Amino acid sequence: MADSGNAFDFKLFKRLLAFTNPYRLIFFLVAFTAVAMSVLSVLRPYILQKAIDESIVPKDYENFMFFLGIMLGTLLLEVIFQFVFVFYTTWLGQNVINDLRVKLFKLMTGFKMQYYDKSAVGRLTTRAVNDIETISSIFSEGLFMIISDLLKMGVIAGFMLTQSWRLSLIVFAILPVILYATRVFQRAMKVAFEDVRNQVANLNSFVQERITGMKIVQVFVREDTEYKQFKEINEKHKKAWIKTVWYNSIFFPIAEMSSSVAIGLLVWYGGLNAAQGGVVSLGMIVAFIELSQMLFRPLRQIADKFNTLQMGMVAANRVFAILDTKSHIADEGTKVLKETEGHIEFQKVRFGYIEDEEVIKDISFSVQPGETIAIVGATGAGKSTIINLLNRFYEINSGTILIDGVSIKEYTLASLRSHIAVVLQDVFLFADTILNNITLNDPSISEAKVIEAAKEIGVHKFIESLPGAYHYNVKERGTMLSSGQRQLIAFLRAYVSKPSILVLDEATSSVDTYSEEMIQMATDKITKGRTSIVIAHRLATIKKADKILVMDAGKIVESGTHKELLKREDGYYRNLYEVQFATETAV
Structure with missing residues (x-):
């Protein structure tokens, strides 16, 4: 079991990533689209800046149609790359969990009976179905989305510095607050999701056993007792989920407030500079407002996607714990029993x-x-x-x-x-x-x-x-x-x-x-x-x-x-x- 205090288990992640080896071409295609989307992300604000400064302010409407055409072309490319990215990240995730589930089931069919004597059926079902399904989200909603967002943030930050280092510093001054909040949030959510998965497994195990043995429950008039037990288990399950909601309810308002502060500072400083005939133009202010949101939004989304990634990693940890189980009868015999006398x-x-x-x-x-x-x-x-x-x-x-x-x-x-x-x-x-x-x-x-x-x-x-x-x-x-x-x-x-x-x-x-x-x-x-x-x-x-x-x-x-x-x-x-x-x- 990985240490719950660690925000991310790279060793476990590397092991999971090995399951993408049969699909390397798709893996590289997804990586390419992530890079392409990060480059395209700065084009829209830049085109908007140019349109305002070179067309709207001087009232050059013929030039405006040119910028509009480029904007539409950029949006079309973004849609195409976004479609390829979303479809193939999900495709990759489903193929990985398909292979993982087949491997797990094949392994489980060879376990000693002693293993099943000690293991709850509900827990094993949770591992083979729910947990493996959760792993797919690492690829479809977690890993590649985070990488794509990080690339976007890097490209956006670099582009902002080339346009105006003063406005960039205003935006960057807010980043440490969001980064620190994100880090604390990630660590807290790792522990919270570990508890969630435990409670889900307990709930599945309890429900499956009671439904299977319902005749015994009713014969011995244990309905009320089992109902009370179920309420207690369900209450623990609810509390585990509410803890994750509590962390979300703290983090996202902080992120939104920080973003609003950044916009206010940009408008204040940029507006004064433009009014006084400085280097900051109206188009640049609008572009930086959009760029700042594009920089902060991935941070908020990364935190959310990191939750998904954390849940997937917790699930992967549980699944690999079964895959690492040494509970097989040693099938090392070399003789094939074709016919037997029966002695x-x-x-x-x-x-x-x-x-x-x-x-x-x-x-x-x-x-x-x-x-x-x-x-x-x-x-x-x-x-x-x-x-x-x-x-x-x-x-x-x-x-x-x-x-x-x-x-x-x-x-x-x-x-x-x-x-x-x-x-x-x-x-x-x-x-x-x-x-x-x-x-x-x-x-x-x-x-x-x-x-x-x-x-x-x-x-x-x-x-x-x-x-x-x-x-x-x-x-x-x-x-x-x-x-x-x-x-x-x-x-x-x-x-x-x-x-x-x-x-x-x-x-x-x-x-x-x-x-x-x-x-x-x-x-x-x-x-x-x-x-x-x-x-x-x-x-x-x-x-x-x-x-x-x-x-x-x-x-x-x-x-x-x-x-x-x-x-x-x-x-x-x-x-x-x-x-x-x-x-x-x-x-």
């Missing part, structure tokens, strides 16, 4: 989500090709963690996980995960059609293949009964479907991928009997000849397993078949079976 082996594996707090403690087991094993145990025993480690969602602390005798670290991540299909208890569906939720937009899986697979596992009739059938939009998180229907869709998603290894993480725990029968039928089909790992509470699934692993507190305490484990007096599995499964058997 899985865990050798003395240890793992903890938090340092020094292991949830998997020295676990060793093997699964033979085509074998189905069930993992049972109390909540928090470490069952689902085994699935996470097999897919390399997390890195193990020690030990080795092998597939077909090769460490999974030696395989490329994409090839490893492409052979493992997972059906979770908490099914996530995208706001898209059923077909796209099943294929996940994989072009190799046609609609015909999906329909064929759905018929094989008995899901086709259910999908056909929906409006639009396979093209039915399930809306956000699949809210248009019941939990059992979502589970069936998730199972079909796994089935059509034809995995070598199938993982069912309590996939039938929240479905009705009819849905479970369809899933059980599909399970029998898909597990035939495939290695399967099943974490389940349902008795039927566990009974059919070739081997059962019983876990407790991160360790495997028993293993064997259903019949073998039931024979053990005071065995952990037998006690678990009698407590959890006896009732189900009776039913």
Whole structure:
């Protein structure tokens, strides 16, 4: 995080500027138009001065038409250059944030699950959408506009000195006041905008989480509590913005007053000098009034644009903080897992989500090709963690996980995960059609293949009964479907991928009997000849397993078949079976 006290972070800016490298021609075009506009800016006052002194005062109206023509030509050129400048600065900004957003999203898709365990979704959404959009203003409203204004000020100041150093000194005497006010303003606004971005992120995070979990809010009658919390967060957001308005309300009146003082002094001194037959002419007084405004106006605008630039820099700092995050699973494997027999082996594996707090403690087991094993145990025993480690969602602390005798670290991540299909208890569906939720937009899986697979596992009739059938939009998180229907869709998603290894993480725990029968039928089909790992509470699934692993507190305490484990007096599995499964058997 950049120091808030610094008015501008040049190191961060240089890093951001590197994203303009692919668009160098446009960058130089914008720079050229900025220079051209600064030169043209002094022509209008100069032409006006000449028109007054050489045409209006001596009443030479033929000469006046000549000056009018030059003035119109100058204005036309200014319009053309202004159009090119504004259009291409915005174009450049949009292309930069397009590249930046793509890079950020690609990076985020490769983060460890541990990163998302600790990061609020609302904050990440703010970074990827709001903050990156704010960065575009650095180019469209900040950087180039400031450079253009500074060039104009330099050209104007130089031109004024060549015309009258006395009048120039009057104008320049006011500049330190505005420059000092601008500097103080910039520093204060940097801190203020940092606070604004923090409050925006907090607000986004709170609203997104509450809308997502609205059912919980209403079920537990927490509407009033959440409303009060929202009011507090919104109040902080309001105060952060009001602070920026407060600084603006102080700075701009000071700038306007200074400008008015400069005009008054010019009229006073210039008027006296002209009346006494000095070197100052009427045209020069009018020109200097306009030039002084052109000199002061960029200063006021620079302060305003610097606010925009500051907001963009704060946003860039936040985005680069994510880009600099080292939270990737090391994809250094060189072997591509094209075909697999499905032999899985865990050798003395240890793992903890938090340092020094292991949830998997020295676990060793093997699964033979085509074998189905069930993992049972109390909540928090470490069952689902085994699935996470097999897919390399997390890195193990020690030990080795092998597939077909090769460490999974030696395989490329994409090839490893492409052979493992997972059906979770908490099914996530995208706001898209059923077909796209099943294929996940994989072009190799046609609609015909999906329909064929759905018929094989008995899901086709259910999908056909929906409006639009396979093209039915399930809306956000699949809210248009019941939990059992979502589970069936998730199972079909796994089935059509034809995995070598199938993982069912309590996939039938929240479905009705009819849905479970369809899933059980599909399970029998898909597990035939495939290695399967099943974490389940349902008795039927566990009974059919070739081997059962019983876990407790991160360790495997028993293993064997259903019949073998039931024979053990005071065995952990037998006690678990009698407590959890006896009732189900009776039913």
